[in-house]
Amino acid sequence: MGRYLGRKLLIYLLTFFFAVTIDWLIPRLMPGNPVDTMIARMALRADVAEVLRSYYIRAFQLDLPLWQQYLNFWIALFRGDLGVSTWLFPQPVIAVIYRAVPYDLLLLLPAILLSWIAGNQVGAMAARVRWLDNTILPLGYILTATPYMWLALLLAWALGHVAGLFPIAGAYSFNIRPHLSWLFIQDLLWHWFLPFTSLFLVMFGGWAIGMRNMIIYELEADYSRYLEALGAPQRLIRKYAFRNAMLPQITGLALQLGAIVAGALATEIVFAYPGTGYLILQAVQNQDYFLLQGCFLFIITGVLLANFIIDIIYALVDPRTRLGMTGE
Amino acid sequence: MGLRVENLRVYYRTLRGYVRALEGATFSVADGEIMGLAGESGCGKTTLGHSLIYLKPPMTYIEGRVFLDGREVPIWDMKRMNEFRFRRISIIPQYAMNALNPTRKIGRMIAELLAAHNVDFNEILPELKRRLDLVQLSHDVLNMYPIELSGGMRQRVVMVISTLLNPSLLIADEITSALDVSTQKAVCEMIVEFRNRGFVRSTIFITHDISILYQIADTIAVMYAGQMAEKAPTEVILRSPRHPYTRMLIASLPRVGARYRQERLHGIPGAPPRLLDPPPGCRFRDRCPVAFERCQETPPFVEVEPGHFIACWREI
Amino acid sequence: MRAGIRHEFLYFALRNAKLRVGLSILLLFIVAALIGPLFARYDPNAYVGPPAHPPSPEYWFGTTTFGQDVYSQFAHGLRSTFVVGLIGGGIGTLLGILIGLVAGYRGGLLDEILNMFTNIVLILPTLAVLIIIAAYLTVRGILVESIFIGCTAWPWAARAIRAQTFSLRAREFVDLARMSGRSSLKIMLTEIAPNMMSYLFMTFILQFGGAILNAATLDFIGLGPTQGMSLGLMMNNAVLWAALQLGMWWWLIPPGAAITAIVGALYVMNVGLDEVFNPKLREL
Numbered sequence: 001m002g003r004y005l006g007r008k009l010l011i012y013l014l015t016f017f018f019a020v021t022i023d024w025l026i027p028r029l030m031p032g033n034p035v036d037t038m039i040a041r042m043a044l045r046a047d048v049a050e051v052l053r054s055y056y057i058r059a060f061q062l063d064l065p066l067w068q069q070y071l072n073f074w075i076a077l078f079r080g081d082l083g084v085s086t087w088l089f090p091q092p093v094i095a096v097i098y099r100a101v102p103y104d105l106l107l108l109l110p111a112i113l114l115s116w117i118a119g120n121q122v123g124a125m126a127a128r129v130r131w132l133d134n135t136i137l138p139l140g141y142i143l144t145a146t147p148y149m150w151l152a153l154l155l156a157w158a159l160g161h162v163a164g165l166f167p168i169a170g171a172y173s174f175n176i177r178p179h180l181s182w183l184f185i186q187d188l189l190w191h192w193f194l195p196f197t198s199l200f201l202v203m204f205g206g207w208a209i210g211m212r213n214m215i216i217y218e219l220e221a222d223y224s225r226y227l228e229a230l231g232a233p234q235r236l237i238r239k240y241a242f243r244n245a246m247l248p249q250i251t252g253l254a255l256q257l258g259a260i261v262a263g264a265l266a267t268e269i270v271f272a273y274p275g276t277g278y279l280i281l282q283a284v285q286n287q288d289y290f291l292l293q294g295c296f297l298f299i300i301t302g303v304l305l306a307n308f309i310i311d312i313i314y315a316l317v318d319p320r321t322r323l324g325m326t327g328e
Numbered sequence: 329m330g331l332r333v334e335n336l337r338v339y340y341r342t343l344r345g346y347v348r349a350l351e352g353a354t355f356s357v358a359d360g361e362i363m364g365l366a367g368e369s370g371c372g373k374t375t376l377g378h379s380l381i382y383l384k385p386p387m388t389y390i391e392g393r394v395f396l397d398g399r400e401v402p403i404w405d406m407k408r409m410n411e412f413r414f415r416r417i418s419i420i421p422q423y424a425m426n427a428l429n430p431t432r433k434i435g436r437m438i439a440e441l442l443a444a445h446n447v448d449f450n451e452i453l454p455e456l457k458r459r460l461d462l463v464q465l466s467h468d469v470l471n472m473y474p475i476e477l478s479g480g481m482r483q484r485v486v487m488v489i490s491t492l493l494n495p496s497l498l499i500a501d502e503i504t505s506a507l508d509v510s511t512q513k514a515v516c517e518m519i520v521e522f523r524n525r526g527f528v529r530s531t532i533f534i535t536h537d538i539s540i541l542y543q544i545a546d547t548i549a550v551m552y553a554g555q556m557a558e559k560a561p562t563e564v565i566l567r568s569p570r571h572p573y574t575r576m577l578i579a580s581l582p583r584v585g586a587r588y589r590q591e592r593l594h595g596i597p598g599a600p601p602r603l604l605d606p607p608p609g610c611r612f613r614d615r616c617p618v619a620f621e622r623c624q625e626t627p628p629f630v631e632v633e634p635g636h637f638i639a640c641w642r643e644i
Numbered sequence: 645m646r647a648g649i650r651h652e653f654l655y656f657a658l659r660n661a662k663l664r665v666g667l668s669i670l671l672l673f674i675v676a677a678l679i680g681p682l683f684a685r686y687d688p689n690a691y692v693g694p695p696a697h698p699p700s701p702e703y704w705f706g707t708t709t710f711g712q713d714v715y716s717q718f719a720h721g722l723r724s725t726f727v728v729g730l731i732g733g734g735i736g737t738l739l740g741i742l743i744g745l746v747a748g749y750r751g752g753l754l755d756e757i758l759n760m761f762t763n764i765v766l767i768l769p770t771l772a773v774l775i776i777i778a779a780y781l782t783v784r785g786i787l788v789e790s791i792f793i794g795c796t797a798w799p800w801a802a803r804a805i806r807a808q809t810f811s812l813r814a815r816e817f818v819d820l821a822r823m824s825g826r827s828s829l830k831i832m833l834t835e836i837a838p839n840m841m842s843y844l845f846m847t848f849i850l851q852f853g854g855a856i857l858n859a860a861t862l863d864f865i866g867l868g869p870t871q872g873m874s875l876g877l878m879m880n881n882a883v884l885w886a887a888l889q890l891g892m893w894w895w896l897i898p899p900g901a902a903i904t905a906i907v908g909a910l911y912v913m914n915v916g917l918d919e920v921f922n923p924k925l926r927e928l
Contacts, residue, residue, distance in 0.1 A: 015764045025774065030780045141915075145853070146910035147860045149879055153888065162890050168888055180638070199734025226427035229382045231413030232444050240429045247431070255800070258769035265771065266861050270883055277865075284779060284866045292779050299772045307767060319431055319473040 002011055004321050008311045012304045019300040023293050024073045027060070035060060052086060059083055059290070064129020082297065083290030087282055093294035096279065103275040104302075106192060107263050111199035112253070120249055123302075124242050126208065127215035136208055143205025152198040152270035159194060166194045169272040178198030195271045199264060203256075214245035216226055246317050254310040257303050329397040330530050331380075331497050332356040336392030338379045346388070346605045349375040351554045353392070354629050355637065356596050357497070357530040357547075362523055364541030364562070365534045366577075367551035368600065374422075374549070377499045379403060381417045397496055414445055418495040418528075422502040424486040428474040435470030438489060445493070452492065459488045459527075463518055480511055487518060491527045498528040504540055516544045539581060542566060548636070550574045553600045553611035556629050560636040570643045572633070573612050610640070618642055656920045663916030669909035673902065678728050680719035686733040688716040699894050706894035709885040714878075718898050721875040725856055725906065728790045729873075732855030735794025740801025745832050747802070748809025766799035771861055778867035786869045789862065793855050801847045808840050828836070840893040842921040846914050853910040860903050876898035 035056040041050050043253075061069050082093040126136040143151075160168035172178065172187045218224060218241035227237050265277030272278060276295050283291040315321045336353045339346035350372045357363045375387065380403060383389055386603045389404035389450040396416060402408045421427055422582065429437050438456070439449035457467050463484040474482055491498060500519060504512040522528050533545060542549050542562060550573065558571040569575045598615035602608060609624040610616070616623070622641040629639040636643070657663055689712060697707040705714035747758040747810040770793075778784060778793055812818060813836070821831045837844070862868055863876025864883075878899040882888070887895045 009926050011760065011763050012767070014760070015767050019768060019773075020763055022773065026776055030782075136870075138912075142904065142908050143910050145857075145911055146904045147857055147864075147876075147879075147900055149861070149864050149883075150904060153879065153883070153896045153900060156888055157891070157893055157896055161888060191899050194822050222423040222426040223429040224420070225423075226421055226486070227429075227441065228384075229413065229419050229421065230441060231410040231415075232441055233410075236440055236444050240432065244429070244431055255766070258767075259769065262771035262858075262861050266864050269865065270888075280775060281865060284775075289779065293776065296776050299769055302771050303772075304767065321474060321476050323473065 001322050003141050004315055005311060008308065012308055016300065016304055020074070020077065020297065021070075023296055024070060027289065027293075028066075028069075052091075055084065077297070080274040084287055085283075085291045085294075087286040087288040087291060093290050096291060097276065097294055097298050100275050100279050101298075103268075103273060104277075105266070106171075106188075107195055107199065107273065107275060108260070111196050111203065111264075112260060115200045115203035116207050116249070116253060119204045120211045120242075120246065122204075123208040123211025124215050124238070124245070126212045127219070128238065133212070136212065140205040140209040140212075142205065143202055144209065146202055146205075147266070148202050149266035149270050150196065151202055152195065152267045155194050155198050156270060167191050168194065171274050191271075191273075195267050195273050199260075199267050202263060203260060206256070207249065207252075210249060211245060214248055216240050218245050247314070250310060250314050250317065254307050254314075257306055261299055261303060304324075330358040330361065331532075332395040333380075334393045334395075336376070336379065336394065337390035338375055338392075339388050340375075341386045341388050341389055342604070345604060348606055349387075349554050349603055350379065352626075352629075353551075353556050355549060355556060356560055357532060360523060361528045361546045362443045362519065362531040362533055362544055363559075364538075364545030365532055366536065366538050366541060366548060367557075369384040369536055370600065370603075371551045372603075373534050373536075373551050375554075376502060377419070377501050377532060380497070380532075381409070381413055381419050381499060383409075391556040409435065411491065414441075414490075414495070415493050416495050417497045417499070418490045418493070419499040419501060420483075420487055420503050422505065424503060425479040425506070426482075427486050428482060430474055433471055433473055434477075434485060437579065438470070438492075441489070447493065456488070456492060459492070462521065462525075480507070483515070484518070487515075490523055494527055496529045498522070498531045500531060500533045502534055502536070504535060512540060513543070516540060520544050526637075537590060538577065539565075550577065553606065554603055555611055555614070555626075556637070556639055558636075558638050558640075559610075559629075560633075564636055565642040567607055570636075571638050571640050572616050572618055572642070651921070652766060653920055657917075658765040660916045660920055662912050663920065665911040666911075666913030666916060669905055670913065673722065673731040673906050673909075674726065676719070677722040680722060682696065683718075684713070684716035684719045686716045688712065688720045692697065695894055696890060698892075705898055706892070708881065708895055709887065709890070709892070714895055714898065717873050717878050718902070720873040721878055721899060722902060724786045724869070724872060724874045725859070725903065727786055727907075728793065729852040729856045731787065731790035732793035732797065733848060733852030734795035735791060736851040736855060737801060738822070739798035740847060740851070741796065741805055741837070743798065744802040744805025745809055745836065746864065748806040749813055749828065749832050749836065751810075751813075755806075758802075762799045762802050762806075765796065766803070768796075770796045770858060774858070774862050775867055778862060782870075784868070784870045786872055786874065789859060789869060791796065793858050793862075794851075797851055797854055797858065801851060804847065805840070805844070808843055809836055812836050812839055842917070846917055846921075849910050849914045853907040856903060856907055875903055 035053060037055050064072070077098075080094050082097075085091050085096050088096055122132075122136060123140075126133040156168040159165050167173070167190065171191050172184065173191075176184055176187055178184060215238075219237065221241075223246075224237050224241060227240070232287050253263060264275070265280060266275070268275045268277030269281045276298060279291060280295050282288070283295065287297070333356065334354050336350060338350040339348050353372075353376055355363075365376065367373045378384075379387060379389070380394060380401070383403050384406070392546060393400040394403050396412070401412055401417070428434060432440075442449050442452065456470075460467055460469065465481060465484055465488070467480065469477060469485060474485075477485065487503075504515055508517060519531060519533065523531055535541060538548070545562050547561050548565040550565070550571065552556045554575050558565065558569065558574045560569075565574060566578060569578050601611055601614065607613070608626065610619070610627050613619045613623045618635065620641070625641075627639045627641050627644070629637050630644055631637050632643060691711045692713055693703055693707045693711045695707060695711045696709050697703055697711070699706040703713055703715065706716055707713060708717075743758055743762065747755040747762070772795055774792055778789070781788065818831060818835050821835050826834075859868070859874065860876035860879070863874045864880045866880055866884075868874050868877045868880065876899070878895070882892070882895045882899075
C-alpha cells in the first residue's frame with residue numbers, strides 16, 4: 001500500500017511540476033512582449049497603463065535570464081505570492097481566490113458526493129429492474145451529454161425566471177451581509193439549490209450508467225457464475241457485484257474530477273455564483289492574467305489533492321492494493 | 329441409487345436458430361462411481377455437465393429427465409434447482425482459479441454462502457478445517473483474500489467449498505486442463521480421495537484428455553458432436569473399444585496411459601459437423617471408415633454387454 | 645470469410661435500434677449544419693432586426709438583445725461545432741493511437757516514460773490548461789481551438805489503446821510477422837491497428853463528443869473564437885447580456901439543445917456499435 005501511494009504521489013508531484021512550468025511558460029511563449037500585448041488590449045487611461053506596465057515588468061522580471069525568472073517563479077509560489085489582481089487592484093491574487101474557495105466547496109462537495117452515491121444506487125437498481133433500466137439508461141445518456149451550463153440555463157430559466165421559485169444569481173441576497181444566522185443560512189441554501197441541482201443531475205447520469213454497466217459486467221464474472229451454480233441467492237450475488245463494481249467507480253471519480261471542475265466553473269458562471277468559475281469569467285473579461293494564472297494553479301492543486309485523497313480511500317477499500325498485490 | 333439421465337436434449341439458442349449441443353443423452357452413474365466424460369472440445373460434454381446443475385440461457389431445455397437418488401431433478405426450473413445446488417449437486421468449474429470473489433476474505437465468503445443455505449458456519453468449521461488439512465492448505469487461508477493464494481491453492485479451496493455439504497453428485501469440469509502434469513496428478517488423487525471418504529457419491533469428471541481418466545475413472549463415456557458414442561468401464565474403453573470413434577480416439581494415443589494432449593485427437597481426418605444444422609443420423613458418419621446406409625438413421629444407445637453401451641449400427 | 649464477417653456486422657448494425665436512432669439524429673444535424681447556413685438571410689454578427697424579438701416568420705429563432713438573428717448564429721454555430729468535433733476529436737484519436745500503439749508495442753523503458761507522461765496529462769484538468777492557453781492567444785480561430793482541444797484530450801484513448809496493443813502483441817500473427825523480419829512500424833500499422841479497427845472507431849466517436857463539450861465550455865467562459873460563431877459563444881453572450889433575466893428562451897435553449905442532441909446521439913451510437921462489434925453483448 002505504501003508503494004502504491006508513493007508511486008501515485010510521485011506522479012502528482014510531477015504533474016504539479018509540469019503544470020507550474022506550463023503556467024510560467026505560456027505567457028513567455030506568446031509572440032511579442034507579453035506586457036505590451038496585455039497593456040494594449042486593456043485600453044486604459046495613459047497614467048493607469050504606465051502604473052500597470054511598471055508593475056508587470058517587475059512581476060514578469062523579463063530583464064532577468066530565463067532560468068532566474070523560472071526559479072523566482074517557484075520561490076514566489078512557495079511564499080504564496082501569485083501576484084496582484086489587476087481587476088481588483090491592488091489586492092493579491094491569493095486573497096481573491098481565498099474568498100472564492102468556500103463557495104466552490106459548498107457547491108462541489110455535496111454535488112459530487114451525493115450524485116456519486118445516488119448514481120451508484122440507482123445504477124445498481126437499474127441493472128436489476130427492467131422498467132427502471134429502460135428509463136434510466138436513455139435519461140442517463142441525455143444527462144451525460146448535456147453541457148453543464150445548458151442544464152444550468154434551463155433550470156434557471158424554468159424554475160427561476162418562469163416559475164419564480166429560486167433566485168438565479170449570487171450566493172445570497174444583496175440586502176443580506178454574510179453572518180451566522182438562521183436567516184442567512186436559509187438565504188444561502190435558497191441560492192445554492194439551483195446550481196447544486198444542475199451539477200448533481202449531469203453527474204448523476206454518468207454515475208448511474210457507469211454503475212449499471214459495471215454491475216452487468218460483474219454479474220458475468222466467474223465468481224458470480226460460481227455462486228449461482230452453488231445456488232446462492234441473487235441477493236448475495238448482487239451484493240458482491242455491487243461491492244466489486246464500486247472500485248472502478250472510485251477510480252472513475254478520480255478520472256472525472258477534471259471534467260467535473262470544468263462543469264462547476266460553467267455552472268458558477270451561469271448563476272453568477274462567486275466561486276472560482278465566476279472569478280475566471282471576470283479575469284477573462286478584465287484581462288486579469290495573474291488572477292487567471294492563480295485560478296489555474298488553484299484548480300490544479302485542488303484536483304491533485306482530491307486525486308490523492310481518492311487514492312488513499314481506494315487503497316483502503318481494495319484488498320488488492322492494500323496488500324500491495326497490484327502495481328497500478 | 330446414483331444419477332440417471334434419460335434422453336436429455338439441451339440446445340443453445342442463437343440468432344440463427346438452435347445449436348444442437350446435446351442430443352438425447354441417456355446414461356447413469358452409480359453411487360461411488362467416477363465417470364469420466366471425454367470428447368473433443370465442442371462435443372457437448374460441458375453442456376451436459378452444466379445442464380445438470382445450472383441450465384441458464386442461452387442454454388435451452390428441450391426434453392429429457394434427470395433422477396438423482398430416485399428423485400426427479402427439475403433442471404429446467406432455475407428456482408427449484410436452488411434446493412439441489414450445492415447440497416446435492418455441486419460443481420468444480422473450469423475457471424476454479426477465478427471462482428472466488430476477489431474482495432471478500434475466503435472464510436467470510438464461505439460463511440455467507442453457507443448462511444444462504446441455512447447452514448451454520450461455526451458448526452461446520454471443524455469439518456472445513458479437516459478438509460483443508462486433507463488438501464494440504466493451512467487454516468489461515470480462511471482469513472485471506474483469494475489474491476494472496478496461488479492459482480493452485482485457489483483451485484483446492486474451490487474443491488473443498490464445492491464438496492463441503494457432501495453432495496450426491498459432483499461435476500468436475502475440465503479441472504486439470506490448465507495444470508502441469510504433477511499438479512494434475514495431485515488434483516486427480518484428491519477427487520478419488522473425496523469419493524473414498526464419502527464426501528461425494530457420484531462424480532462426473534469432464535475432460536478432453538482420456539489418459540487422465542485412466543488414473544481415476546471407474547467408467548468412461550465418450551461423446552461425439554452432441555451425442556453419446558460409448559460408455560463402458562475404463563478398462564474396456566481403453567483395451568477394447570467398439571465404437572469406431574472411440575477406437576480411433578484410443579488408437580491416436582501412442583500408448584495407453586501416456587499423457588497426451590488434445591492436439592493428438594486431430595489425428596482423425598475430417599472435422600465434426602456443425603451443430604447448428606447437423607445432418608440426420610449418426611453424426612460421425614462422414615468421418616467413419618465403416619459407415620453404411622443404415623447410418624442415415626440415428627443409432628440408439630444400447631447396452632451390448634453389462635455396463636457397456638454403444639451407439640453404432642455396426643456393433644448392435 | 646472476411647466478406648462474411650463484414651456482412652454480419654452490417655446485418656447487426658442495421659438491426660441495432662441504438663445505432664439507428666443515434667445515427668439518424670446525427671445525420672439530421674449534419675445536414676442542418678451543411679445546408680442550414682444557406683437559408684440564413686443575415687450575417688450572424690450583424691445587427692439586423694428589432695432587439696429581443698421572439699421567434700417570428702421573419703426571424704425564425706428570434707433575435708438577440710442587440711437584434712442579431714439567432715437562427716443565423718445557430719446555423720453557423722452548428723457548423724463550427726462539427727468542425728471542432730472532427731478536428732479536435734481527430735487529433736485526439738490520432739495522438740492516442742500513436743502514443744498507445746508505440747507504448748504498448750515497444751514496452752520497456754519507452755513504455756514507462758510514455759505511460760508516465762500519459763498519466764500526468766490525464767490528471768491535469770483539461771479545461772484549466774485550455775483556459776491558460778486561450779487567454780494568452782490574442783487571435784483565436786476555431787481551427788486553433790480544435791487543435792489545442794485535440795492535444796489535451798488524447799490520454800485516456802492512449803491508455804486504452806496501449807492495453808489493447810499489449811494483448812494483441814502476444815498473438816500468433818504478430819509473432820509470425822515479427823519472425824518474418826518486418827519492421828515494427830509496419831507491424832503496428834498492418835497487423836495490430838487493423839485488428840482493433842472497431843475499437844479505434846469507437847474511440848474516435850467518444851473523442852468527437854468530448855471535443856464538442858470541451859469547446860462549448862471554453863467558448864462559454866469567453867475564451868472561444870474571437871471571430872466567427874459557435875454554440876458555446878451563443879450561450880456565453882446570452883448569459884452576459886441578460887437573456888436569462890429577460891426570459892429570452894429562444895436565445896438560451898437552441899444552442900445547448902443542439903449540443904446535447906449531437907453528443908447524446910454519439911454516445912448512444914457508441915453503445916450500439918459496441919453491441920454490434922462485440923458478439924457477447926448482442927441481444928438474442
